[in-house]
Amino acid sequence: MAVKDYLRERFFPHMWCPGCGHGTILNALVHAVEELELNKNEIVMVSGIGCSARISGYVDFHSLHTLHGRALAFATGVKLSRPNLKVLVPMGDGDALAIGGNHFIHAARRNIDITAIVMNNRIYGMTGGQFSPLSGPGVKATTAPYTTIDNNFDVVELAKAAGASFVARSTAYHVKESTELLKKAILHKGFSVVEILSQCPTHYGRKNKEGDAVGMLELQKTNTAKLGSKALEDNPGLIPRGIFVEKECPEYCEEYDKIIAQAMKGRNS
Amino acid sequence: MAKKKLLEIMINRDWCKGCGICVQFCPTKVLELDGREKVVAVRPEDCICCKMCELRCPDLAIEVLTQEGDKDE
Amino acid sequence: MNKKVRFLQGNEACVEGAIYAGVDFFAGYPITPSTEIAERLSEYLPQRGGKFIQMEDEIASMCAIIGASLTGKKVMTATSGPGFSLKQEAIGYACMAEIPCVIANVQRGGPSTGNPTHVSQGDINQARWGTHGDHSIIALTASNHQDVFKMTVDAFNMAETYRTPVILLFDEVIGHMREKLVIPEEGELEIVDRLRTSVPKDVDYHPYLPREDGRLPMSDFGGEHRYNVTGLFHDMWGFPSNNPKIVNELLRHLVDKIDNNVQAITRYKEHCLEGAEYILVSYGSSARSAIHLAQNRRNKGEKIGVLELQSLWPFPTELVREKCARAKAVLVVEMNMGQVLTQVKAAVDNPDRVFLANRIDGKLITPSDIKRLLRVIQGRGV
Ligand SMILES: Cc1ncc(C[n+]2csc(CCOP(=O)(O)OP(=O)(O)O)c2C)c(N)n1
Ligand code: SF4
Ligand code: SF4
Ligand code: SF4
Numbered sequence: 001m002a003v004k005d006y007l008r009e010r011f012f013p014h015m016w017c018p019g020c021g022h023g024t025i026l027n028a029l030v031h032a033v034e035e036l037e038l039n040k041n042e043i044v045m046v047s048g049i050g051c052s053a054r055i056s057g058y059v060d061f062h063s064l065h066t067l068h069g070r071a072l073a074f075a076t077g078v079k080l081s082r083p084n085l086k087v088l089v090p091m092g093d094g095d096a097l098a099i100g101g102n103h104f105i106h107a108a109r110r111n112i113d114i115t116a117i118v119m120n121n122r123i124y125g126m127t128g129g130q131f132s133p134l135s136g137p138g139v140k141a142t143t144a145p146y147t148t149i150d151n152n153f154d155v156v157e158l159a160k161a162a163g164a165s166f167v168a169r170s171t172a173y174h175v176k177e178s179t180e181l182l183k184k185a186i187l188h189k190g191f192s193v194v195e196i197l198s199q200c201p202t203h204y205g206r207k208n209k210e211g212d213a214v215g216m217l218e219l220q221k222t223n224t225a226k227l228g229s230k231a232l233e234d235n236p237g238l239i240p241r242g243i244f245v246e247k248e249c250p251e252y253c254e255e256y257d258k259i260i261a262q263a264m265k266g267r268n269s
Numbered sequence: 270m271a272k273k274k275l276l277e278i279m280i281n282r283d284w285c286k287g288c289g290i291c292v293q294f295c296p297t298k299v300l301e302l303d304g305r306e307k308v309v310a311v312r313p314e315d316c317i318c319c320k321m322c323e324l325r326c327p328d329l330a331i332e333v334l335t336q337e338g339d340k341d342e
Numbered sequence: 343m344n345k346k347v348r349f350l351q352g353n354e355a356c357v358e359g360a361i362y363a364g365v366d367f368f369a370g371y372p373i374t375p376s377t378e379i380a381e382r383l384s385e386y387l388p389q390r391g392g393k394f395i396q397m398e399d400e401i402a403s404m405c406a407i408i409g410a411s412l413t414g415k416k417v418m419t420a421t422s423g424p425g426f427s428l429k430q431e432a433i434g435y436a437c438m439a440e441i442p443c444v445i446a447n448v449q450r451g452g453p454s455t456g457n458p459t460h461v462s463q464g465d466i467n468q469a470r471w472g473t474h475g476d477h478s479i480i481a482l483t484a485s486n487h488q489d490v491f492k493m494t495v496d497a498f499n500m501a502e503t504y505r506t507p508v509i510l511l512f513d514e515v516i517g518h519m520r521e522k523l524v525i526p527e528e529g530e531l532e533i534v535d536r537l538r539t540s541v542p543k544d545v546d547y548h549p550y551l552p553r554e555d556g557r558l559p560m561s562d563f564g565g566e567h568r569y570n571v572t573g574l575f576h577d578m579w580g581f582p583s584n585n586p587k588i589v590n591e592l593l594r595h596l597v598d599k600i601d602n603n604v605q606a607i608t609r610y611k612e613h614c615l616e617g618a619e620y621i622l623v624s625y626g627s628s629a630r631s632a633i634h635l636a637q638n639r640r641n642k643g644e645k646i647g648v649l650e651l652q653s654l655w656p657f658p659t660e661l662v663r664e665k666c667a668r669a670k671a672v673l674v675v676e677m678n679m680g681q682v683l684t685q686v687k688a689a690v691d692n693p694d695r696v697f698l699a700n701r702i703d704g705k706l707i708t709p710s711d712i713k714r715l716l717r718v719i720q721g722r723g724v
Contacts, residue, residue, distance in 0.1 A: 062566060081409070
């Protein structure tokens with residue numbers, strides 16, 4: 001199938017601003033799904049609320065556009081009740097880690113087989129540019145006219161500590177790498193997290209002197225380096241990209257199946 | 270590895286929002302924005318079929334068609 | 343045939359009803375006085391191949407059951423006071439997206455953490471208006487375990503029939519009291535199953551296009567029809583829309599599908615109501631005291647009866663007006679500051695003759711509490 005076969009073309013051009021990184025992440029995701037030749041009927045995309053969350057309307061999968069922050073909770077219900085489905089959960093940074101932070105760490109702790117994609121533009125895009133828990137200190141936002149003093153989460157470290165069994169990071173600029181990481185995450189059995197640095201030229205770029213989409217992508221190139229690369233060794237201040245965790249751990253739905261087997265045995269004996 | 274041969278750079282002008290990402294990052298400067306802020310392939314003969322424009326476009330507005338059998342070897 | 347007879351808590355009677363109705367999936371978070379529902383289902387569901395999950399909070403629990411319902415399962419959650427507050431946003435989502443689900447709220451004293459281990463009926467209006475925005479809702483209640491069972495079955499049936507969340511408003515006394523339950527035979531009570539679309543593969547399926555009878559057939563996530571579900575106003579495919587016509591029609595549909603069926607949804611019982619001059623309107627555990635008093639007084643020749651409401655929302659206005667038409671006075675017996683009282687006053691022709699017999703201190707209202715007020719109304723002194 002062609003990439004277009006995974007899109008709901010009647011809703012294009014999409015609602016995102018020119019140069020919005022979320023579009024590139026959609027692009028990477030449909031390429032990943034296409035390359036994996038997944039059956040559309042077996043994919044459920046669950047999203048929350050935000051610019052990022054609108055992604056679920058554009059893909060021709062089963063799509064569930066839920067509440068701000070709650071996508072992983074809805075997704076847990078979908079996955080546990082029908083474990084044969086592939087459940088993809090793209091989220092904005094506020095969606096995933098502010099209002100949805102609790103669901104994020106608990107989904108990771110359960111190691112339920114869901115792929116969480118954090119579309120991290122370090123800002124609240126949909127509501128007009130307020131800072132997020134991933135903005136970090138020193139950022140200008142509509143609710144931080146004097147710059148932020150809040151520290152940021154490191155999505156990778158948080159996901160690792162919470163128990164995710166696959167954790168990776170890339171950027172909208174490194175779109176081939178993103179696609180490969182998404183493919184691995186989707187195939188991984190267990191809770192997988194892929195953080196993709198995205199750009200919101202409308203509310204972040206201009207305010208923070210990062211320029212337009214092109215300028216912001218340049219920064220994604222220069223501010224990051226591949227895990228294990230010479231560049232990273234020489235500049236430990238760069239944001240590392242790549243796979244940080246990839247391990248086999250008991251998966252929640254499979255473990256629950258064992259509970260069912262045990263409960264049924266107890267009942268029949 | 271046989272070199273990919275370009276058939277066509279298809280640009281969906283209804284979807285293109287003129288962000289300039291594909292223009293800036295095309296390694297051989299094949300693409301340009303026209304007067305209406307839409308992308309056109311001005312030097313298709315220079316295209317090396319890397320498809321980065323297609324993959325990076327946030328609006329899924331470009332498709333680089335290459336000769337069959339090009340699927341990564 | 344000898345029926346299964348059990349001696350159990352009201353919360354367990356609710357679980358038995360849910361199982362009879364075919365519950366497949368439960369997500370919850372522990373809270374007194376509802377926890378036994380989660381505990382029993384964590385044991386029973388996997389025995390039947392169903393799924394139980396203890397989520398990180400009540401918000402997550404409510405969201406998880408909605409997700410599971412979309413894969414074609416019959417789902418429920420159970421909670422009390424603070425947890426019911428947390429679920430409200432997602433209950434609104436289920437209203438908007440028309441997802442069948444059942445929420446049991448075993449009421450305790452509020453507001454806030456309130457009076458956790460004591461009885462209250464303070465969430466009646468929250469059940470109706472807890473989530474933001476216009477909508478309609480179904481809420482059922484019961485005063486004994488046989489009815490807890492029956493109303494739980496009805497709740498699952500109505501959730502499927504109307505594609506809506508249904509709230510079970512029990513209370514601490516009902517939840518924790520032990521009494522007899524006779525579990526009906528299979529087939530004795532009607533069970534409404536998920537209405538699935540007959541639209542074949544490759545033909546356009548509209549998840550939000552009602553049939554002539556008003557029901558909206560569903561298609562399970564994972565099936566042949568891929569569609570969108572959203573909490574935004576949406577068109578018949580489930581895609582977001584702010585077209586004024588679509589917004590207007592959807593909101594009216596959400597309200598009408600329930601309010602226009604108030605008769606079909608109404609559940610009630612009459613106790614000594616024939617020729618009653620004084621009518622006690624009550625529900626849940628407070629109805630037990632009302633019934634006790636009425637039967638007692640009837641035996642002494644007084645014309646007192648009880649109209650026991652088992653469906654609180656949509657409020658059975660017509661029923662209350664009709665039943666109370668010839669009463670000298672109506673006494674609403676409840677354990678709150680008059681939440682059903684307001685509805686009864688609005689329903690009857692003579693609201694000045696409607697009085698409140700309530701108790702709000704965490705203790706079950708007693709027959710003598712009611713009797714005291716009744717004597718005043720009857721002009722027989724204090
Ligand atoms: C409960 C609730 N609180 C607040 C909002 C308002 N709101 C909508 S989207 C959003 C934040 C969006 O930012 P993010 O999740 O980072 O996604 P982005 O728009 O940047 O993609 C907020 C605060 C809401 N819809 N629901
Ligand atoms: S506001 Fe920002 S995040 Fe939202 S669509 Fe525009 S660029 Fe993207
Ligand atoms: S990247 Fe896409 S949207 Fe942007 S200018 Fe190029 S074709 Fe147009
Ligand atoms: S395929 Fe590569 S070389 Fe050709 S136009 Fe696109 S970016 Fe430029």
